[in-house]
Amino acid sequence: MIGGPVPARLDAAIHAAIDTFPAGSLQVVASKSGTDPNGLPLVIKYVPTQWGASYLSAGGQLKISTTPGFTWGTGTYVAPLAFPLSSMIFGRIGVVAAFDPTAWRVFDATLPTNQALYLAWLQRQPIYRLAAMTAHSAYYNQFLRDEFRIRYHIDSVLFRPDQHSAGYTSSSDVWMAVTDWRPDGTITTGDSARFVDPRLTVLAEEEFEDQLYGVYRRPLLQLTTGRPPGLTAQIAAAYAARKIVRVSA
Amino acid sequence: MNGILAIAAEFLDRVGNPAHGVKANEAYAQRLAQLVQSDRDTLGILAGPALEPDDVDNLSMDAWIWYLDWRSATAPLPDDAFLHALYQRAATEPAVRLHLLRLVVGAPAVREQFPSQPFRPAWPVGEFPVPWLRRLIQLAVSRDIAGQDVPARIDGALELATYLLQLSDEVSLQALQSLLAEPWPGRSQLVTSVRDMLTVADLEEDLMRAWQDRLGILGEQR
Numbered sequence A: 001m002i003g004g005p006v007p008a009r010l011d012a013a014i015h016a017a018i019d020t021f022p023a024g025s026l027q028v029v030a031s032k033s034g035t036d037p038n039g040l041p042l043v044i045k046y047v048p049t050q051w052g053a054s055y056l057s058a059g060g061q062l063k064i065s066t067t068p069g070f071t072w073g074t075g076t077y078v079a080p081l082a083f084p085l086s087s088m089i090f091g092r093i094g095v096v097a098a099f100d101p102t103a104w105r106v107f108d109a110t111l112p113t114n115q116a117l118y119l120a121w122l123q124r125q126p127i128y129r130l131a132a133m134t135a136h137s138a139y140y141n142q143f144l145r146d147e148f149r150i151r152y153h154i155d156s157v158l159f160r161p162d163q164h165s166a167g168y169t170s171s172s173d174v175w176m177a178v179t180d181w182r183p184d185g186t187i188t189t190g191d192s193a194r195f196v197d198p199r200l201t202v203l204a205e206e207e208f209e210d211q212l213y214g215v216y217r218r219p220l221l222q223l224t225t226g227r228p229p230g231l232t233a234q235i236a237a238a239y240a241a242r243k244i245v246r247v248s249a
Numbered sequence B: 001m002n003g004i005l006a007i008a009a010e011f012l013d014r015v016g017n018p019a020h021g022v023k024a025n026e027a028y029a030q031r032l033a034q035l036v037q038s039d040r041d042t043l044g045i046l047a048g049p050a051l052e053p054d055d056v057d058n059l060s061m062d063a064w065i066w067y068l069d070w071r072s073a074t075a076p077l078p079d080d081a082f083l084h085a086l087y088q089r090a091a092t093e094p095a096v097r098l099h100l101l102r103l104v105v106g107a108p109a110v111r112e113q114f115p116s117q118p119f120r121p122a123w124p125v126g127e128f129p130v131p132w133l134r135r136l137i138q139l140a141v142s143r144d145i146a147g148q149d150v151p152a153r154i155d156g157a158l159e160l161a162t163y164l165l166q167l168s169d170e171v172s173l174q175a176l177q178s179l180l181a182e183p184w185p186g187r188s189q190l191v192t193s194v195r196d197m198l199t200v201a202d203l204e205e206d207l208m209r210a211w212q213d214r215l216g217i218l219g220e221q222r
Helices: A008-017 A025-030 A049-055 A112-123 A128-133 A137-151 A231-240 B003-007 B009-016 B022-038 B040-047 B053-058 B061-072 B080-089 B094-106 B131-141 B150-167 B170-181 B187-200 B205-215
Strands: A042-047 A076-080 A093-099 A105-108 A156-159 A175-178 A195-204 A208-211 A216-219 A245-247
Touching: A008 A112, A025 A105, A025 A156, A042 A049, A042 A195, A042 A231, A049 A093, A049 A195, A049 B022, A093 A231, A105 A112, A112 A128, A112 A137, A128 A137, A137 B094, A195 A231, A231 A245, B003 B009, B003 B040, B003 B053, B009 B022, B009 B061, B022 B040, B040 B061, B053 B080, B061 B094, B080 B094, B080 B131, B094 B131, B094 B150, B094 B170, B131 B150, B131 B170, B150 B170, B150 B187, B170 B187, B170 B205, B187 B205
Parallel strands: A105 A156, A195 A245
Antiparallel strands: A042 A076, A042 A093, A076 A175, A093 A195, A156 A175, A208 A216
């Protein structure tokens, strides 16, 4: 019963909305994201330059984000490599990793119908009033997003970018929040075990500054105009060859 | 007092306090992860020490939320005296209280005591098996809280009931059952308020009955 009382019809609708890979939209974006030598699809996560050295050799791991207020709670935030520049706004270092989504339970929050299901679930939660009507909303929303993912054992949520920069992020892109589980079915923190061999593969020639508290990230150099064609394949090949792609104008 | 934690206070605040911004939170969390990875002793030093009631002021409330969750992956629950001191200090910080409750009811040692028993009779409050939670319930329904009239105590009991209903794991539901079963002057109002929360959830009729039955309030007059 974790997550408070929920009407049976809503509970059933949410269960029905969760796809088990390879069914559903993750398969669609994964199939456009290149593969590692073992055929696993690829993701990219941009991190600040200071952490780049952690991913120059084998052994680095992507870190699970615990920051309150993140879009879908505690998890590892990545972009499928089909969207190679989409999350560059978070750092100059593009870390590429493979992942095996076999049998993952995926909630596609890019779909308005699924967004409506989540909101309906949210509004029925005992602490919803606190989340909506107090100054602590970041904490409550984090808590509720985690509870939702725990209750329905959601391995990954797909969602549209909620931070932007013209020329890099498109509103039609897809980002992913990925869950690492503890044995008891709650969400763990620390290093993510979901991603294989994260490696520094992309160096970006751009810096960004926050506007609107980071919702908009203004590019300072504005060297990149549009998305270079073939970049996903180029990055995937560089990842396989242990090389680095420099994304320039 | 835990001196190491006091020294780390500012660092942990930058990891867990959203006021510093996402960039700072993420950077400090990454730095901590890197330190722990490169020197496993760091983990033991930071996560291992016992916490005393006078440690409550060592960290900000934001840092406590983050730190206790982080620590729970490797360390057992802090002692009840510390948990109680922090819960009381967080009287105006419901987010901290909710996280503390989740931490306690989710602890493996606590969960093991509560195999799923949908129709178990309510524990008398004085016999509830988790001492820290038992004390919280007792305080909520106590007849002799100095300076608190019944309406104020109802607010406190309802706050606890709200958190327990939100968590709705086996431990929380049994605790809520005990809270609702305890006779005290505010009980009737508390039962009504919990029933109202179930009504807001818009449950189907049979599910509503099942929840009320589970909580031991089925058939009570409004």
